Amino acid sequence: xxxxxxxxxxxxxxxxxxxxxxxxxxxxxxxxxxxxxxxxxxxxxxxxxxxxxxxxxxxxxxxxxxxxxxxxxxxxxxxxxxxxxxxxxxxxxxxxxxxxxxxxxxxxxxxxxxxxxxxxxxxxxxxxxxxxxxxxxxxxxxxxxxxxxxxxxxxxxxxxxxxxxxxxxxxxxxxxxxxxxxxxxxxxxxxxxxxxxxxxxxxxxxxxxxxxxxxxxxxxxxxxxxxxxxxxxxxxxxxxxx
Amino acid sequence: xxxxxxxxxxxxxxxxxxxxxxxxxxxxxxxxxxxxxxxxxxxxxxxxxxxxxxxxxxxxxxxxxxxxxxxxxxxxxxxxxxxxxxxxxxxxxxxxxxxxxxxxxxxxxxxxxxxxxxxxxxxxxxxxxxxxxxxxxxxxxxxxxxxxxxxxxxxxxxxxxxxxxxxxxxxxxxxxxxxxxxxxxxxxxxxxxxxxxxxxxxxxxxxxxxxxxxxxxxxxxxxxxxxxxxxxxxxxxxxxxx
DNA sequence: CGAGTGGTTGATATCTTTCAACCCACGTGG
DNA sequence: CCACGTGGGTTGAAAGATATCAACCACTCG
Numbered sequence: 001x002x003x004x005x006x007x008x009x010x011x012x013x014x015x016x017x018x019x020x021x022x023x024x025x026x027x028x029x030x031x032x033x034x035x036x037x038x039x040x041x042x043x044x045x046x047x048x049x050x051x052x053x054x055x056x057x058x059x060x061x062x063x064x065x066x067x068x069x070x071x072x073x074x075x076x077x078x079x080x081x082x083x084x085x086x087x088x089x090x091x092x093x094x095x096x097x098x099x100x101x102x103x104x105x106x107x108x109x110x111x112x113x114x115x116x117x118x119x120x121x122x123x124x125x126x127x128x129x130x131x132x133x134x135x136x137x138x139x140x141x142x143x144x145x146x147x148x149x150x151x152x153x154x155x156x157x158x159x160x161x162x163x164x165x166x167x168x169x170x171x172x173x174x175x176x177x178x179x180x181x182x183x184x185x186x187x188x189x190x191x192x193x194x195x196x197x198x199x200x201x202x203x204x205x206x207x208x209x210x211x212x213x214x215x216x217x218x219x220x221x222x223x224x225x226x227x228x229x230x231x232x233x234x235x236x237x238x239x240x241x242x
Numbered sequence: 243x244x245x246x247x248x249x250x251x252x253x254x255x256x257x258x259x260x261x262x263x264x265x266x267x268x269x270x271x272x273x274x275x276x277x278x279x280x281x282x283x284x285x286x287x288x289x290x291x292x293x294x295x296x297x298x299x300x301x302x303x304x305x306x307x308x309x310x311x312x313x314x315x316x317x318x319x320x321x322x323x324x325x326x327x328x329x330x331x332x333x334x335x336x337x338x339x340x341x342x343x344x345x346x347x348x349x350x351x352x353x354x355x356x357x358x359x360x361x362x363x364x365x366x367x368x369x370x371x372x373x374x375x376x377x378x379x380x381x382x383x384x385x386x387x388x389x390x391x392x393x394x395x396x397x398x399x400x401x402x403x404x405x406x407x408x409x410x411x412x413x414x415x416x417x418x419x420x421x422x423x424x425x426x427x428x429x430x431x432x433x434x435x436x437x438x439x440x441x442x443x444x445x446x447x448x449x450x451x452x453x454x455x456x457x458x459x460x461x462x463x464x465x466x467x468x469x470x471x472x473x474x475x476x477x478x479x480x481x482x483x484x
Numbered sequence: 485c486g487a488g489t490g491g492t493t494g495a496t497a498t499c500t501t502t503c504a505a506c507c508c509a510c511g512t513g514g
Numbered sequence: 515c516c517a518c519g520t521g522g523g524t525t526g527a528a529a530g531a532t533a534t535c536a537a538c539c540a541c542t543c544g
Binding site for chain 2: 521522524
């Protein structure tokens with residue numbers, strides 16, 4: 001059935017952009033080669049020159065960089081409906097890795113097809129460009145998080161952001177959401193050591209504002225989490241706003 | 243004379259993108275309203291809804307965010323030929339501030355004019371989109387810098403990056419470049435305290451790899467600076483690369 | 485049952501911040 | 515012409531945050 005792969009993408013794009021029926025159809029008719037991929041699979045690598053971009057149909061993925069001395073910094077987490085390496089359309093050499101966090105369904109779309117799409121459908125072009133700009137906005141906030149907030153606030157901010165983004169997809173329930181991430185990965189997201197992440201989480205649990213349970217996070221006191229993390233949702237640019 | 247304002251922009255864009263004579267002409271004929279602005283002037287503010295974007299014709303500027311508790315994080319430094327708030331074309335509400343570091347000549351370009359330009363000149367559209375993607379690439383490296391590198395390396399990385407970007411404009415000489423920035427601003431760039439920036443700089447000076455003199459930095463041992471900062475220029479995407 | 489992964493703990497070392505001065509160059513007003 | 519105020523840089527001491535190291539525990543999987 002055409003459109004099942006692009007469902008989350010279309011949902012996301014139409015929430016903020018004015019796309020007409022033909023725009024949507026053009027997206028749904030993109031030739032997509034989908035693949036089921038195991039967790040922790042690095043499917044795009046620093047230095048690669050991809051000829052296709054990759055839509056996350058289902059599951060979580062992340063972007064990361066390795067420093068020459070072997071440290072890892074995770075740059076962003078990605079959820080269904082996002083195209084984390086859309087940039088490779090214009091930047092031909094990858095400057096970071098893309099890895100699945102969980103088992104994922106990925107949809108690979110040839111750059112040629114995307115180029116054709118943005119040539120024929122200016123609305124879609126604008127919407128995709130916009131997506132890459134939101135991406136950058138999230139990076140900026142990530143810089144603030146890592147540069148200026150203490151560990152507890154960093155963690156809180158990240159959880160608040162994830163909650164907000166997942167909420168838009170309808171993947172949250174009463175402040176809870178599924179996110180199968182290890183403390184090692186959290187540490188690499190936040191620029192902290194694993195041990196410190198562990199202690200920070202414990203503190204948040206003791207304060208009763210966060211609970212974790214296997215693969216899901218519960219924000220028990222969402223307002224508190226957002227306040228502690230200084231979370232202000234404007235930077236996500238989720239509203240039409242014009 | 244048409245084109246004097248856009249000189250640095252055209253220089254930058256044509257270095258990596260294939261623009262024909264008409265593309266260039268279209269850029270040069272953009273209606274630009276230029277203005278001389280004092281140092282430390284915040285000319286775009288968090289929350290604004292700009293109807294124009296701003297080209298740096300001459301001088302330095304930076305983007306920054308303030309946290310609710312009054313801390314500042316500088317997100318990027320900008321040099322002539324860049325349009326730091328090009329994003330406002332698609333993201334209608336600003337999520338950060340834009341401030342001049344030095345006295346600047348700024349060129350304001352109406353969004354309407356830019357929209358017309360990208361509609362008529364797809365090559366230019368692609369080039370501008372690409373610029374915003376390079377912007378994001380620099381943010382990513384900035385995240386790594388702040389998240390994973392100790393103070394000395396952070397400083398070194400930033401200096402190496404600035405040198406590289408200024409070199410492309412021909413504004414470096416034997417590892418030296420002009421950058422009138424205070425230690426307070428450096429601290430906000432690097433996510434450090436002023437005191438620590440001061441000590442870090444002293445250390446770099448004592449090691450003989452960096453010298454500072456009023457408004458100019460000298461990278462006495464450029465290789466050493468790049469190694470210490472783990473600087474790898476690919477992420478700047480300065481080469482055509484296709 | 486043993487190995488491996490992810491989580492937890494305590495002790496200690498290191499890095500970075502904070503605080504509180506102080507210095508210096510510069511520009512301004514008396 | 516000089517006193518003074520100011521911004522930027524520098525310093526030392528102490529406090530605080532985070533990292534590191536080295537175990538140990540719990541659970542899952544083959």
